[in-house]
Amino acid sequence: MKKITPNHCLFFVFLFIQTAVVAQKAVRISCVGNSITAGSRLADPKTEAYPAQLQQLLGGGYVVKNFGVGGRTVIKDCNRSYMATPAYREALKSEPDIVTIKLGTNDSRLPYRLQIDSFMADYKTLIRSFQQLPTHPRIILLLPVTSYLADTMRQTEQAIAKLIRPRIRQVAFEEKLELIDLHSITTGMAAAFPDSLHPSAAGAAILAKRVYEAVINKGDAHYDIFKKIKSPFTVSSFYGYDCADFTFNGRKAKIVKPRRTAEGRPFIWRARFWGVEPQTEIALLDRGFHVVYCDVAELFGNAAAIAAWNKYYAFLQRAGLSKKACMEGFSRGGVYVYNWAAQNAAKVACVYVDAPVLDLKSWPGGKGSSKGSAKEWDTFKKDYGYTSDSAAVTFKGNPVDKVAQIVKGGYPVLHVVGDADEVVPVSENTAIFEQKMQALGGNIQVIHKPGVNHHPHSLANPTPIVDFILKAVGRS
Template sequence: MRRIFKVLLILLVFITAEEGYAQSKTRIVCVGNSITFGSGLKDRARESYPAQLQTLLGPDFEVMNLGVSGATMLKKGNKPYWKTKEYQQVLSSAPNLVFIKLGTNDSKQINRAEMVSFVADYKDMVHSFQGLASKPKVVLLLPLKAFSETQFGISSAYLKDSLIPMVQKVAYEERLELLDLYSLFGDKESLLADKVHPNAVGDGFIAERLKAYVLQKNKPGKDLSTKIKVPLKRRSFYGYEELDFSFKGRDARIVSPKQVAKGMPWVWRARFFGHEPQADIALLERGFHIVYCDVAELFGNQEAIGIWNDFYRSLQKMGFAKKAVMEGMSRGGVYVYNWAAVNPDKVACVYADNPVLDLKSWPGGKGTGPGSKDSWAIFLKDYGYANDAEAEAFKGSPIDKIGAIVKGKYPMLHVCGDMDEVVPMTENSLPFAEKIKAAGGEIQLIHKPEGKHHPHSLPNPQPIVDFILKATGY
């Protein structure tokens, strides 16, 4: 009898040790549809993105693939995730982190009549996970881009224009982190053989993105609204909180990440706030703030620089990093470089996109480009010129300030359409880059061979994001 008791005691110790070992791991549960499940892969047990994520993270983590092919978020969809055994497994798994990637199948025509309930159903699922004893963090994943309007009944246009804004609404109202897999696949059609499901390489991209998120060491940020002493409005910027207020009579905005990177890095968008926002969104995911102070239409003159100097000082009082990532689209290029020329020690890097670098090219139209008569008239007024003849002596464009710009020793990236019909590269980025390099500066150009002035940015902003992360040390 005593011997049996000893054996039972040993077994109990062993089982307890095993349970303790399992609980010491961070348990990640992947909720989703056929893409999560791994449909179409030769070896889903190894090639699905949850499986690859497990390999990337190693033994300190346990990643569970609870994807269900065809599943919808909608409770009254044609195949609700709510009614699956996998949903019950999530509830009993004691997760530490739950990734939700549902919505693709909800875009099908058969489910459209129920879409009025999508946001409420999504919130209910989030709450069902948050209410578990393990108190898991819940992170939302935007659906991948589909490259078809009919394949499997899934509509790419509906995903982009209708469903994704609903997921972003949930993220904003529930204060949840959100990862943009849609843009990640903006240039990866070749990895989706059936236009919807990624191959093993595509799943690898998802796994790498989730790994980077899991290992991020960001922390909750402070409520910046308490440091803004004027009336403000709150709104959603693609799922993130945007504070809108007035600064010296100018429209100002600050968008905060859900978790802030160490040192409080930030991107200063010069013009066209919210236009082609994919790079901004990707950096918000990584803990960067996005800020904006409208100085249109001053074309980077001394008044504009003075306003921005004051705005910069106000941001420093809020705790922002000393050096900013300057982002200038089109005429925004003039603003960021003219300010950087005066403040070289306050710039971490510059990302410019089809940028105006010679105001005589645009809006002046003094070269091969069409220019803009109305904007040129504003330019003349901003710089105190009575007519074109007086403006011939103008030397206040970025292309005239190479020495001051390279003094900052920060890297520069230009994304340019080789066929830009508004801001010709031959009058702007090409001669500018030559002069920068000749002066010892660091600049690289990403060419879009068939690209025109629009659209700006890249469908998948990863090259831009990688440049900024490297330049800022993240």
Template sequence: MGKVFKFFLIAVVFITGLESYGQSKTRIVCVGNSITFGSGLKDRTKESYPAQLQTLLGPDYEVLNFGVSGATMLKKGNKPYWNTPEFKQVLNSRPNLVFIKLGTNDSKQINRAQMADFVADYKDMVHTFQQLDTKPKVVLLLPLKAFSDTKFGISGTYLRDSLIAMVQKVAYDEQLELLDLYSLFADKEALLVDKVHPNAVGDGFIAERLHSFVLQKNKAGKDLAKQIKTPIKRSSFYGYEELSFSFKGREALIVSPKLVAKGMPWVWRARFFGHEPQTDIALLERGFHVVYCDVAELFGNAEAIGIWNDFYKSLQKMGFAKKAVMEGMSRGGVYVYNWAATNPDKVACVYADNPVLDLKSWPGGKGKGPGSKDNWAAFLKDYGYANDAEAAEFKGSPIDQIAAIVKGKYPMLHVCGDLDEVVPMAENSLPFAEKIKAAGGNIQLIHKPEGKHHPHSLPNPQPIVDFILKATGY
């Protein structure tokens, strides 16, 4: 009879999960500072991001706010979270998920002498939570962007240049999921009434991001390193594992998410890997892989396409989705579109950023732009032309391959600086978009009215991310 009862208890634990701890709801705990607490809000019990997250998630979840104004992660900071009653409450709360959003107050000058301990102290807090009876998942939140170096003693510059990387290191070393609230607020200064604390609308953006994360249905991925036959170097890409290796004598990279979205979606970055990475980071958060295979400087010729075709085949053997999200900045636009023109059925969508679409414009300099003498010489060699006269009949740019590109029926998004002085829109994205639309293709342009060639992307990549998520069905 005792064995039967014991079996019954095991079954109850297995079936009911949280109810075995006397909980019928998923309990989410928010650890943080004044932003988590809800300082400055008219009604923090309704407007703080934990309160708004509770509203979004509904009755199956219980969200607890343990924010403490002024709190630091540092144990020897000017106000350690470790010494607060709220920290003890967290330990007794039996959480299933813990969001940690600390670090903003650690940027104060008064705490700089202790910053050598920041990573170790952060890891200690993570381990403390992970060792609780409920074995909660711990997720790190990057601090919001602070638009001041003086308000409340908080330094936006120190957050950007030093502290963010420390939090990313913790995420990488401990293999924890990390949400980039910093970029989310890069274009939201108007919502930070005192340059540091968000208003209720700003807290709503945080709540929406956490809500989306909680409901993601991702799973553990494969160990891709076992499927790569050449020597591998492991490193951190903003807190995510990057595998670098050689493919047909070319540098190749694969960055893996902490958890993988169903179907193993991926972004194929062309050229300038790691430059303005905010879109790639946002998609890694959502379970996408990011890959790269260097074919510089072949300007999208047959050799480049052949190498990429083989790289694509190798990724298919690893289980990657059949269709790739193609991402091309500047001359990367040539690479993604020339490959897409040859492989229209393998493309989910294209995100291009101030893209080169006519090689006569750049590097040729045959229009209003300055071009590039050295790169034009490389182009002539790559395509077998002896001189400019022979190259005058060249028809291998994306702008010459409209019919092949629209055949794929995938959506395209271009982010462009209207004042691009290197790759003029009038010779690239504008005529390209007109031809795509005339051929029945689907393309949209995001204009940056005062934007030049640099910087690429958007400080807050959400419009780009939303486009890609919609195009891929996520």
């Protein structure tokens, strides 16, 4: 046996100390931005600005530095360029492990919006200046918060929506960078923006919490589900994320992948109306979910539709996604989602449906207060082998007829409905379904939108929906 000398002991002590120092090294986060990052209009920016509140949430393992400068733009060739500031130069010297960039709001105002054609190139220049640092930091782009300004010369919501958010998303798509949508989570929160543009301390807390979630949920940046797709596919941008379009068993299919896949590889399965009111899906992509779709549009949830989805689910399992799907159905998509879930309870994490059709006699049948749709009623009858209305109205394969199976499945369900829905009346669909669920002890939540008809679907601020889904997959 080799003798251990005092020098060996000193070496091991040194190695232990060195390892401990490395292990204890704080993660350095540099927050680049404008006045909202800087904390303008707050009583104490050093404690109330979103970077300061982010530091409070993260604690001692992190060092968060605020490099926000009021009134600054992404656009370089102007008198308010962020890249011309001392704060920018200091940020480059800060040795960051993570860089958050919250710029673009000021580029939407006059006169800077007149130079909007240079925005994307200048944004990429800014991003690459951080990417080239020796620390090779993780870059996270933050979409601008909602603006409540009315002066069209300034940073209005309309200008930001038209000129800024799409360009930031395109930059994220082209550069393959993470995104955080601060716009949707600040929608409908005018009280949190006292001057209609800058958040209060409570508003800044919302931003800090969302960035905190992204920082601590590091995810897997290497998992790539596209490598599991065997058929040819094309890739396009889905609000800044990579979307693969391909054919699966003769049907159109889509998969959108996040930049960093969340633990457990959760996913949300859109049943119908791809791309309509996608704010929930965008929010979940930001959090590491995949979004999947397989078109069975003309089958009204019949046996052929269920069989097609069973095969698609099997493919998703081979590709490595979670064993339990978060199901999402708008309007008639409610029939598809619940019919599949009723037969596949062990494969369902939760169900979110929006203005859902739950009794086909109501829509498209028009056998109640709804006008229905003669064309779609004929399609339904063909799908289920009915040759007459008198036979079709005896159909017992609706979600309202399967509540016992659904309750037995044990998964939570969320309905979002417009109380003034004339197309798919709540009284003929969700109200009946809810009563039956409650009678059997089912886990159902219904969000009512007073005065809203069938459209618009979803919620402008999807936070309640997102929170429901996160809780269902154990990430609340």
